[in-house]
Amino acid sequence: MALIEIPLVVDASRKILHVDMDAFYASVEEREHPEYKKKALVIAHDPRKHNNHGVVTTANYNARKYGVNSAMPSQKALELIPKEELLFTDPNFTLYRQVSDQIHDIFKDVTDKYQTVALDEAYLDITENKLHEPSALKVMQYIQTRIFKETNLTCSIGVSYNKFLAKMGSEHAKPFGRSLILPEFSVEFLADIPIEKFNGIGKNMQSKLHDLGIYTGRDLQAIDQDIMINDFGKWGFIMFQRCRGIDNSEVEANQIRKSVGKEQTYNKPLMTKEEVYKQLNLLSQQVFEILSNNNLQGKTVVIKARTTDFQTVSKRKTLNNYLSSQLEIYNTAQELFDELDIELELRLVGVTVTTLDEFGFEELPLKLFED
Ligand SMILES: [Mg+2]
Structure with a gap:
């Protein structure tokens, strides 16, 4: 029995990046x-x-x-x-996690719509982005440059109109490359790729497809929809679409709060260290309030500063103990600012506390007497 053909809808309206750190x-x-x-x-x-x-x-x-x-x-x-x-x-892993947090801080400056796949891998939906940058290539360049400057590590980035193609693109660009897959070339691009490189084809499906004489994207594109569904079920249909450059799944923004941060843009730039300290103090206070209200605590302070000519730098420090007061956050932020290699005037300053945990039971101060 032939199955009903499910219509193919190519949504090419989005701009999705896949960022993957190299090795x-x-x-x-x-x-x-x-x-x-x-x-x-x-x-x-x-x-x-x-x-x-x-x-x-x-x-x-x-x-x-x-x-x-x-x-x-x-x-x-x-x-x-x-x-x-x-x-x-x-x-x-402690170190890898720290570096991964640094990278995520950079993603956050681009969009809140990013999905972490692994410590070294994420999807970003940049259709709308905080840089107000319509050119995806410029956004890619921004991310790659900042990651390199701030971590001394390289990544590869793919951009396309969906997650699957973005991922295939970053793989294609490795190491330290960028690739752009346009809608009109996606089918052609996928045709020459061996199926074992297709994201979503596991070892099992791979060997079954090989048994059917299917080795490349081109072979896969020639298979009927009902055969793919009959033989491989839901994943068969997904791969039937993917090999035609179709993947309408959303970038699922991360739900778990990993950091609490406050930043402020100044119309009148900050000209002196004293002015910056005062703002850092204010931001530290706001961050500490949010942490307390949400029963959260962290060990890492990140500060960010942007000059009037739009140079952005950030620096972080992880302490051995949880930051337990506004003053501790402020002192760390001030110390980091003093180490920062940046010219005044500043148009933006930010303070973030990250590597968050919920307050553990044993860390709550014991109240021995009723007030
Ligand atoms: Mg990687």
């Missing part, structure tokens, strides 16, 4: 330890010290040349890479 964990480790750059670096527990167990989380580009990739058993990396080049390093 993220490995690049962070290389930044911290430049001597690792010469090595074939594998972020994983050394299997020789862990009963031959472990999985590769990330490999640097040197290691990838030997065919080592994420999700591969670490034992395999040991076999593929010559001993004198190979270096295993345990992952340092």
Whole structure:
């Protein structure tokens, strides 16, 4: 029985970015330890010290040349890479999370409509954006430049009119590239891509498709809708659409509050340090109030400053303990501002507290006596 053909609707009205850090964990480790750059670096527990167990989380580009990739058993990396080049390093998720927060701060300056996929990966809907920038290419350039300046790391970005194509584009651009897929070229762009590179085709579907003689986007585009649905159900229909450049899913903005921040634009620019301190104090007070009212606490302070010629810089510091007063937030903000390499006059200043947790029970002050 033939199924009813579901009409195809191409919505090309949106501008969606997919930002993906290049070999993220490995690049962070290389930044911290430049001597690792010469090595074939594998972020994983050394299997020789862990009963031959472990999985590769990330490999640097040197290691990838030997065919080592994420999700591969670490034992395999040991076999593929010559001993004198190979270096295993345990992952340092605390550090990766910190860098990831920095990147998200940059996304937030562009749009609130961003969806985190992983520590190093996000979708941004920039159809409307806070930069008031109609050119997607300029937004991409802005993000890439700021990430590089503020973290010393590179990313790749794809832009298109939907999430699927944006992701395919960032993959295509790697490393440190940008790609733009226009509606009129999407079908052609996808035709030459092997199906194992299609986002949404898992190992299972991949081998079933190979059994059917389907290896590329072009092969996939030739398959009837009812065959895709009969053989693969809902995902069959999704891939039927995707290989034609259709994906109408929304960028789902993150719900969980990860930071509390306040920023202020000044029509009359701030000309002296004293003026800036006064504003930092005011902003710290506002941030502390929101934190208290929402039963939240954080350990990291981020300050942001923008000059009258629109240079934006930010700097952050994470303390060992939770910031428990407005004064602590202010002192940290002031210290960060003093370290900031920026010329006065400023037209914008912001203070944010991040890495938030809810107040733990044991951290509430004990009230021994009734008032
Ligand atoms: Mg990545």
